[in-house]
Amino acid sequence: KSFVFCGLPRPLFVSPNVFFPLRQSGLSDSSGVAQLGRIKRPRLHSNSGPPAPPSCRVCPYLRSERSFYGDFWSERTAALFREAVVCPEGLIPFSAAPLGARLPLALPPCSRPLPGSQRESSELFTLTYGALVTQLCKDYENDEDVNKQLDKMGYNIGVRLIEDFLARSNVGRCHDFRETADVIAKVAFKMYLGITPSITNWSPAGDEFSLILENNPLVDFVELPDNHSSLIYSNLLCGVLRGALEMVQMAVDVKFVQDTLKGDGVTEIRMRFIKRIEDNLPAGEE
Amino acid sequence: MPAMADETLFQLLHTQVVAAAYGAGRGSGDEGLRAGLTVLEGMGFRVGQGLAERLPQGALAFREELDTIKFLCRDLWGAVFGKQTDNLRTNHQGTYILQDNNFPFLTQMAWGQQYLEEAPKFLAFTCGLLRGTLSSLGIESSVTASVTSLPACKFQVVIQKA
Numbered sequence: 001k002s003f004v005f006c007g008l009p010r011p012l013f014v015s016p017n018v019f020f021p022l023r024q025s026g027l028s029d030s031s032g033v034a035q036l037g038r039i040k041r042p043r044l045h046s047n048s049g050p051p052a053p054p055s056c057r058v059c060p061y062l063r064s065e066r067s068f069y070g071d072f073w074s075e076r077t078a079a080l081f082r083e084a085v086v087c088p089e090g091l092i093p094f095s096a097a098p099l100g101a102r103l104p105l106a107l108p109p110c111s112r113p114l115p116g117s118q119r120e121s122s123e124l125f126t127l128t129y130g131a132l133v134t135q136l137c138k139d140y141e142n143d144e145d146v147n148k149q150l151d152k153m154g155y156n157i158g159v160r161l162i163e164d165f166l167a168r169s170n171v172g173r174c175h176d177f178r179e180t181a182d183v184i185a186k187v188a189f190k191m192y193l194g195i196t197p198s199i200t201n202w203s204p205a206g207d208e209f210s211l212i213l214e215n216n217p218l219v220d221f222v223e224l225p226d227n228h229s230s231l232i233y234s235n236l237l238c239g240v241l242r243g244a245l246e247m248v249q250m251a252v253d254v255k256f257v258q259d260t261l262k263g264d265g266v267t268e269i270r271m272r273f274i275k276r277i278e279d280n281l282p283a284g285e286e
Numbered sequence: 287m288p289a290m291a292d293e294t295l296f297q298l299l300h301t302q303v304v305a306a307a308y309g310a311g312r313g314s315g316d317e318g319l320r321a322g323l324t325v326l327e328g329m330g331f332r333v334g335q336g337l338a339e340r341l342p343q344g345a346l347a348f349r350e351e352l353d354t355i356k357f358l359c360r361d362l363w364g365a366v367f368g369k370q371t372d373n374l375r376t377n378h379q380g381t382y383i384l385q386d387n388n389f390p391f392l393t394q395m396a397w398g399q400q401y402l403e404e405a406p407k408f409l410a411f412t413c414g415l416l417r418g419t420l421s422s423l424g425i426e427s428s429v430t431a432s433v434t435s436l437p438a439c440k441f442q443v444v445i446q447k448a
Binding site for chain 2: 123124125127128129131132135136139149153156157160161164191192193
């Protein structure tokens with residue numbers, strides 16, 4: 001096997017001291033790391049480059065653009081975008097569009113970030129997070145401790161992040177857990193990680209739900225080595241959610257149920273409402 | 287370059303990264319401080335290398351060393367911190383000083399001299415980031431940082447001649 005050093009070195013997760021160059025995108029890999037094949041280059045992303053292909057016909061991100069572009073497509077523009085770029089929601093890749101599909105003749109400049117650049121918007125975070133997890137694995141012998149550290153760090157981030165979120169998003173108070181779920185998935189995740197997970201699997205009592213992340217920006221280019229099978233790589237997210245919700249008077253339990261790093265098809269986070277946190281007045285101040 | 291991470295989230299993560307570098311009983315006192323700084327600089331180095339790999343190839347054909355440093359000041363700073371460095375000085379012999387009067391990782395702490403001792407911890411990652419980016423661009427360097435009064439700081443980049 002020869003490695004061509006042609007891209008992003010992984011956050012060195014496969015082995016802490018060895019540099020593994022990224023496999024070329026397009027090669028399929030039987031180890032199930034399907035992620036690698038989906039990020040294509042060159043990206044259509046520079047500010048003066050061609051605008052976004054309105055190709056994701058089920059993608060909510062671009063749904064509002066559909067009426068704008070209409071159904072008027074042309075072969076020539078379709079050829080331009082045949083190099084598939086997966087839409088940020090991880091939904092239909094453009095290359096799956098039927099061959100007769102037509103693109104509009106003249107694509108107006110897109111004011112939204114292009115599919116490629118949405119990926120980039122979390123790269124620095126992804127890389128730094130990878131370096132952090134690698135360091136923690138060096139410092140702590142077993143995976144459970146690392147998981148706990150990640151959760152604690154996430155909690156510290158969450159209790160501060162909530163203020164920034166409330167200031168920037170201007171959402172009002174949520175009246176029930178369903179509203180909270182919507183805000184988390186559609187506003188918070190979008191704002192900070194550029195993805196919109198879907199909400200499913202509500203419990204009958206309405207106090208538990210699942211967030212399904214088709215693609216998790218934290219795990220781009222990451223593969224779990226065999227000796228870290230019980231590591232919950234993205235555990236920081238659980239801490240962030242727990243900490244942030246605690247600051248708005250909600251005690252929740254957050255955990256990963258499925259993880260693409262462990263071979264599952266999607267990443268699933270289960271959130272369970274425990275109780276409302278009442279403010280405790282100091283003794284004697286009733 | 288488009289912004290590479292939500293700023294607030296990245297700053298909060300960086301604070302936790304600094305805490306992690308000093309956790310796990312790395313020892314206290316000067317030695318512990320230095321060990322932590324080394325860890326942070328190493329992390330920044332790898333992140334910098336990774337970032338440089340993601341840049342569009344056409345943008346990296348710099349004719350001169352000075353252009354590379356200007357790229358750091360403008361584009362890399364813009365992508366990571368959302369702003370540009372305030373001042374760049376050079377002696378035209380391989381030493382460059384990047385000055386930032388309002389460094390994002392230091393703005394949340396008390397301005398002035400109160401936390402002068404703690405400040406290096408929050409600069410080590412960025413030093414590594416610069417060194418890593420330059421290394422990916424084919425330039426070996428050594429990067430140090432100095433603070434006299436928060437939140438202004440200076441990064442000194444010394445290019446190693448082959």
